[in-house]
Amino acid sequence: MGSGEWGVGSGQGHPTPNIQHPTPGKLYGLGIGPGDPELLTLKAHRILTSVPVIAYPTMESGKVLARAIVADFIRPEQLEVPMPLPFSVERSSQPYYDTAAETIAQHLAGGRDVAVLCEGDPMLYGSFMYIFNRLADRFDTEVVPGISSTFASAAMLGAPLTYRNDVLSIMPATLDEDTLRDRLAVADAAIIIKLGRHFAKVRTILDELGLLSRALYIERATMPNQQIRPIADLDPADVPYWALILVPSETRPQ
Incomplete structure (x- = not known):
């Protein structure tokens, strides 16, 4: 009997099989x-x-x-x-x-x-x-x-996100109103994710900051039921969690 098949017993003279762990x-x-x-x-x-x-x-x-x-x-x-x-x-x-x-x-x-x-x-x-x-x-x-859906969305929208030294910020719409406003105010370009029930708050902040005209909306990017719609036409109650708003850079290099 090969030594690899059995081990020594626990002091009682009886051999015990080695247990092979996967x-x-x-x-x-x-x-x-x-x-x-x-x-x-x-x-x-x-x-x-x-x-x-x-x-x-x-x-x-x-x-x-x-x-x-x-x-x-x-x-x-x-x-x-x-x-x-x-x-x-x-x-x-x-x-x-x-x-x-x-x-x-x-x-x-x-x-x-x-x-x-x-x-x-x-x-x-x-x-x-x-x-x-x-x-x-x-x-x-x-x-x-x-x-990521964030970058796929830019492709689906045909919207270049950043140029040269632009800084891109990705932020969840679930942030409190003041934090979201402060971060959007200093962003060269932004992607706001997890819209859902927070859409109305986000739209109001974008309007206050003068960013609404640049903002682009897409839901379920690359899926068969993808939708790209004007933000002004949206009913907040219809905006799903799987939606985002993209605010592209204003930079336009030659």
């Missing part, structure tokens, strides 16, 4: 872009179609936007792990991320690679960052960049 799996934070499946990178596609486990956030409404973007690339034999996450400010997301991270950790500990889908780029307001913070120090982790 090599832990690798965690991938997979940026899958803003919505158009053709904007998925070659690297993201390779990993997406080869890992045994795919995890993705689900909304309280039951919608699964991240999975829908790459649905045509998912193979039937791949195990899927939905991660229910609250998107309302009234509910803390911490316990939900704790639960999702622990489920993913169990797969990784079992030797299975896991790709966590993240719309846009994982490290720019991405949901994967919270999984990363919980697991990256325990498991081998690789982050695959994706095209």
Whole structure:
């Protein structure tokens, strides 16, 4: 009997089998872009179609936007792990991320690679960052960049963002009114994300600062239901969370 098959017993003279622990799996934070499946990178596609486990956030409404973007690339034999996450400010997301991270950790500990889908780029307001913070120090982790909706929106709007020494500011509409006004007042160019119910506040501030004429609105950039509409025509009640306002630079170099 080979020495690699059995170990020494615990002092009672009986051999015991060595327990072979699997090599832990690798965690991938997979940026899958803003919505158009053709904007998925070659690297993201390779990993997406080869890992045994795919995890993705689900909304309280039951919608699964991240999975829908790459649905045509998912193979039937791949195990899927939905991660229910609250998107309302009234509910803390911490316990939900704790639960999702622990489920993913169990797969990784079992030797299975896991790709966590993240719309846009994982490290720019991405949901994967919270999984990363919980697991990256325990498991081998690789982050695959994706095209952010902020920059895809500039392309869809045909609006150059910055020239030369311009400084671009990306800010969430969820900021309080005074902070948002102060930051917009000094921005060369700005992208305001997470509009939703904060749209009316943002529109008022842009008007006060004389920026409304430069501001451009887009929702669900690159998706089949993308809309580009004049800000003046918008009903605040109809503006979704997945909308942003872009304020391009005034610089026009020759």
